[in-house]
Amino acid sequence: MSGWLMVAGLGPGSEALVTPEVTAALVQATDIVGYIPYVARVAPREGLTLHPTDNRVEGERAAHALAMAAAGRRVVVVSSGDPGVFAMAAAVFEALEAGPEAWRDIDIRVLPGITAMLAASARAGAPLGHDFCAINLSDNLKPWELIERRLRLAVEADFAIALYNPRSKARPEGFARTLDLLRETCGDDRLILFARAVSTPEEVLNIVPLSQAKPDMADMRTMVIIGSSQTRVIPRAGAPILYTPRSVA
Numbered sequence: 001m002s003g004w005l006m007v008a009g010l011g012p013g014s015e016a017l018v019t020p021e022v023t024a025a026l027v028q029a030t031d032i033v034g035y036i037p038y039v040a041r042v043a044p045r046e047g048l049t050l051h052p053t054d055n056r057v058e059g060e061r062a063a064h065a066l067a068m069a070a071a072g073r074r075v076v077v078v079s080s081g082d083p084g085v086f087a088m089a090a091a092v093f094e095a096l097e098a099g100p101e102a103w104r105d106i107d108i109r110v111l112p113g114i115t116a117m118l119a120a121s122a123r124a125g126a127p128l129g130h131d132f133c134a135i136n137l138s139d140n141l142k143p144w145e146l147i148e149r150r151l152r153l154a155v156e157a158d159f160a161i162a163l164y165n166p167r168s169k170a171r172p173e174g175f176a177r178t179l180d181l182l183r184e185t186c187g188d189d190r191l192i193l194f195a196r197a198v199s200t201p202e203e204v205l206n207i208v209p210l211s212q213a214k215p216d217m218a219d220m221r222t223m224v225i226i227g228s229s230q231t232r233v234i235p236r237a238g239a240p241i242l243y244t245p246r247s248v249a
């Protein structure tokens with residue numbers, strides 16, 4: 001059988017949120033490639049080789065996957081959430097573009113998954129119900145000045161803003177700076193959702209006004225959604241509902 005490469009999204013954590021298309025690809029695979037915790041979500045079986053690697057080697061991982069597919073293996077590169085959102089799909093295409101011409105004949109497909117911002121939004125209500133944008137707060141692959149400029153423009157345009165990678169141990173200051181920027185540009189009552197480990201047993205949701213938001217409310221397992229000026233809460237006996245109305249007058 002000729003080789004192929006699928007770049008698949010495993011969703012935010014729950015097995016119930018893995019698509020049937022991704023499950024079918026995992027069943028047919030001979031090789032699973034990806035960051036250690038994502039590969040650990042795939043059950044080992046006979047005939048399947050797992051290739052877990054560190055998260056700083058995306059380029060090498062992508063080239064390795066392409067080389068195996070070119071040699072006739074059936075390779076699935078796994079990402080959490082959706083593979084096209086701050087994840088491996090773009091890394092695979094960067095490696096394809098830079099690699100040998102023969103790689104362009106490989107049968108490659110991207111299999112979508114439920115990205116963290118959609119899973120978090122659904123748990124809280126519908127904070128992304130009107131126009132929104134997504135920004136990755138990590139400055140590993142771009143300068144902080146660019147992140148700050150995009151944040152300012154997103155606030156000015158009154159988007160709800162989904163923040164991926166808000167705060168790591170290696171760079172805790174970025175999210176503190178983000179909160180400072182919001183305090184300069186938004187009112188104290190701007191609503192912020194902290195959604196941690198969504199769809200896993202450790203899931204915690206917290207909705208606070210900007211005045212109560214603190215840097216240590218976020219970590220690398222947290223999705224932060226900053227509401228637009230229109231985002232509001234429906235208080236009730238159960239968990240409050242956070243949503244952004246569909247229209248702006």
Ligand SMILES: C[S@@+](CC[C@H](N)C(=O)[O-])C[C@H]1O[C@@H](n2cnc3c(N)ncnc32)[C@H](O)[C@@H]1O
Nearest residue numbers: 012081082085087115116165197198220222223
């Ligand atoms: C490198 S990005 C990968 C995003 C992934 N491709 C996706 O579509 O969700 C990792 C970031 O996604 C967010 N994230 C991933 N899974 C999450 C979950 N279950 N709950 C909350 N945030 C999550 C966090 O902000 C984390 O730092």
